[in-house]
Amino acid sequence: MSTKTRVDARRSQTAAVAATDSSSTTKEDLEQLNFLTPDIAEAVREQFTTPAYVYSLEVLERQAQTALSFPSAYGLTVRYAMKSSPNAAILKIFNKLGLHIDASSGYEVRRAVAAGIPAENISLSSQELPDFFPELVNMGTKINACSVQQLELFGAEFPGGEVGLRINPGLGSGGTGKTNVGGPSSSFGIWYELLPKVKEIVAKYNLKVVRVHTHIGSGSDPEIWQRVSSMSLDLCRDFQDCVTLNLGGGYKVGRMSYEKSTELAVVGKPVQEAFENFAAETGRKLHLEIEPGTFLLANSCSLVTTVQDMVTTGGPEGHTFLKLDSGMTEVLRPSLYGAQHPLVTIPTGREETETASYVVVGHCCESGDLLTPTPDDPEALMERPLTKTEVGDLCVVEGSGAYCSSMSTKNYNSFPEAPEVLVDRQGSLHLIRQKQTLEQQLQNEVALPPDFV
Numbered sequence: 299m300s301t302k303t304r305v306d307a308r309r310s311q312t313a314a315v316a317a318t319d320s321s322s323t324t325k326e327d328l329e330q331l332n333f334l335t336p337d338i339a340e341a342v343r344e345q346f347t348t349p350a351y352v353y354s355l356e357v358l359e360r361q362a363q364t365a366l367s368f369p370s371a372y373g374l375t376v377r378y379a380m381k382s383s384p385n386a387a388i389l390k391i392f393n394k395l396g397l398h399i400d401a402s403s404g405y406e407v408r409r410a411v412a413a414g415i416p417a418e419n420i421s422l423s424s425q426e427l428p429d430f431f432p433e434l435v436n437m438g439t440k441i442n443a444c445s446v447q448q449l450e451l452f453g454a455e456f457p458g459g460e461v462g463l464r465i466n467p468g469l470g471s472g473g474t475g476k477t478n479v480g481g482p483s484s485s486f487g488i489w490y491e492l493l494p495k496v497k498e499i500v501a502k503y504n505l506k507v508v509r510v511h512t513h514i515g516s517g518s519d520p521e522i523w524q525r526v527s528s529m530s531l532d533l534c535r536d537f538q539d540c541v542t543l544n545l546g547g548g549y550k551v552g553r554m555s556y557e558k559s560t561e562l563a564v565v566g567k568p569v570q571e572a573f574e575n576f577a578a579e580t581g582r583k584l585h586l587e588i589e590p591g592t593f594l595l596a597n598s599c600s601l602v603t604t605v606q607d608m609v610t611t612g613g614p615e616g617h618t619f620l621k622l623d624s625g626m627t628e629v630l631r632p633s634l635y636g637a638q639h640p641l642v643t644i645p646t647g648r649e650e651t652e653t654a655s656y657v658v659v660g661h662c663c664e665s666g667d668l669l670t671p672t673p674d675d676p677e678a679l680m681e682r683p684l685t686k687t688e689v690g691d692l693c694v695v696e697g698s699g700a701y702c703s704s705m706s707t708k709n710y711n712s713f714p715e716a717p718e719v720l721v722d723r724q725g726s727l728h729l730i731r732q733k734q735t736l737e738q739q740l741q742n743e744v745a746l747p748p749d750f751v
């Protein structure tokens with residue numbers, strides 16, 4: 299990355315990050331703990347070792363309730379996009395609150411069923427339709443065909459059956475190029491211009507298209523939601539059997555204090571009106587589905603880590619590096635997207651009033667294992683002002699609930715999968731996934747016959 303782009307990338311940040319360049323940063327300017335307290339974080343380390351994911355029951359329930367109050371004209375189903383964090387405890391908590399499930403693979407469907415989720419509460423929108431999809435359909439799981447081939451496979455197996463269509467309406471609203479899941483550069487869903495082909499297949503197998511699904515990506519702009527909902531409603535016009543419109547997920551959530559979160563009541567209002575207008579015009583009162591993952595999980599989990607080493611490099615280009623006992627093995631998003639996660643250092647056994655700027659890295663032998671990348675350039679590092687830190691202090695990586703535990707370079711360098719813990723309203727800690735053992739990492743390896751080695 300050129301120096302110029304790096305400077306521009308920096309300028310695009312607000313004061314909180316720009317403060318990196320000044321020596322006047324005070325503790326008040328720093329990112330704060332979300333739901334943890336220093337005492338609870340220390341208790342997590344003592345009981346479960348670090349790194350450990352800690353999920354807040356209170357935040358999970360609050361986000362679920364907010365999602366359930368998304369404005370809707372004629373009924374709403376909220377599906378939890380379980381790929382964001384699929385632990386059975388989380389699935390059960392949401393199931394109890396009345397959420398259904400969006401699964402992204404046949405294996406996720408099986409995993410949700412194993413957690414006790416009724417199969418008919420699960421819908422599958424998958425890049426790869428598994429060989430065993432008929433078994434899932436026979437259990438009651440709903441399928442959204444995400445390509446022409448998937449629709450053909452479904453029709454051949456279930457002529458006369460009910461199916462959903464995931465359509466790429468030609469519009470996207472991604473946070474970065476990599477998170478854009480609508481528009482011509484996205485492979486997700488059936489390109490809207492292929493609808494004549496879709497109708498041919500529907501007619502050939504006498505299918506009933508009962509759901510239309512459009513998930514266009516991580517946006518928080520009400521105007522985009524208005525446009526996509528009216529385009530999606532237009533698609534429902536083409537399918538007389540359609541009773542449900544699913545608008546997917548993609549509600550952007552601020553992790554850093556300067557980032558904005560989507561207000562569901564605001565983005566949902568024009569959607570509700572569009573449904574009402576559609577009903578006035580066609581007489582069809584469509585049911586609304588939404589599928590948030592990030593919205594439910596992003597700030598529902600904090601990763602507790604330990605600063606296990608510090609190194610410095612010299613010269614004007616030099617930095618002080620904090621090395622955590624974690625990194626891309628638990629939180630890959632910074633390396634993958636240049637995503638910014640709040641980092642909060644907690645001095646143990648002493649008061650600390652000073653701040654200092656650090657580059658924070660993970661424990662893998664991999665230069666991309668970086669917790670403080672430049673936004674949108676995962677490979678360029680950036681210093682972050684933090685409470686002055688020593689080896690042995692805690693460092694909490696906030697915003698670690700969505701696409702962290704579920705999407706990491708687990709077992710790289712043979713580091714074990716980290717434990718997951720749930721903290722309840724009383725501050726009590728409940729283990730919901732054990733730390734992996736070495737035996738578990740090795741269990742699928744098969745030894746060669748002795749004459750080879």
Ligand SMILES: *Cc1c(COP(=O)(O)O)cnc(C)c1O
Nearest residue numbers: 379423547548549589590591592
């Ligand atoms: C990933 C995904 C979601 C959830 O997206 P978020 O950005 O986490 O809200 C919803 N629906 C589908 C089909 C998805 O693939």
